[in-house]
Amino acid sequence: MPHSSPSLVTKGPSRVAHWAAVGGLVILLLLLGVFDELILQALTVFWQKSLAAVGLHRQVEALQRQVNGGITKRLLPAVASYTILYLGTCLLLLRVLLPTPAQWRVACQLYASVFAVYATIVLLNKLTGNTVWAYRLSRQLLDFIVSPLPVAGVYVLLRAGYKSQQQRP
Numbered sequence: 436m437p438h439s440s441p442s443l444v445t446k447g448p449s450r451v452a453h454w455a456a457v458g459g460l461v462i463l464l465l466l467l468g469v470f471d472e473l474i475l476q477a478l479t480v481f482w483q484k485s486l487a488a489v490g491l492h493r494q495v496e497a498l499q500r501q502v503n504g505g506i507t508k509r510l511l512p513a514v515a516s517y518t519i520l521y522l523g524t525c526l527l528l529l530r531v532l533l534p535t536p537a538q539w540r541v542a543c544q545l546y547a548s549v550f551a552v553y554a555t556i557v558l559l560n561k562l563t564g565n566t567v568w569a570y571r572l573s574r575q576l577l578d579f580i581v582s583p584l585p586v587a588g589v590y591v592l593l594r595a596g597y598k599s600q601q602q603r604p
């Protein structure tokens with residue numbers, strides 16, 4: 436008889452709590468995606484007021500002018516905050532879904548690798564003269580990362596690999 440994953444063997448209230456957490460995180464991801472414009476507007480207002488309060492508004496505006504419009508036209512701290520919120524929710528969902536610490540580490544390594552590729556594209560593009568195709572590529576990569584698709588893909592791949600390892604004699 437093949438061994439089941441620990442998260443699926445659990446009975447009773449802890450299993451209900453587990454799947455309630457999964458459902459809650461999925462709903463949160465959907466809401467973050469549906470209301471992204473509203474959330475980004477609220478974060479922009481928050482960051483503008485916060486930066487003005489500490490006297491850093493001009494420095495952020497100067498940095499913002501240096502950013503190619505192909506990457507973002509929004510306030511960088513607002514975009515970074517939204518990205519961290521969305522990715523944090525994605526990673527938390529994967530942590531709840533994946534039964535072993537090894538799978539969790541692999542998921543984190545995959546996300547970190549994609550971000551390293553993104554950062555490399557952006558840096559190389561800056562060094563080579565701001566080519567439009569590189570900005571578009573980096574933007575598409577970032578849009579892909581900040582979506583539910585990688586969560587689903589990583590989950591399916593890691594769960595399938597975990598089951599095939601358990602079925603070996």
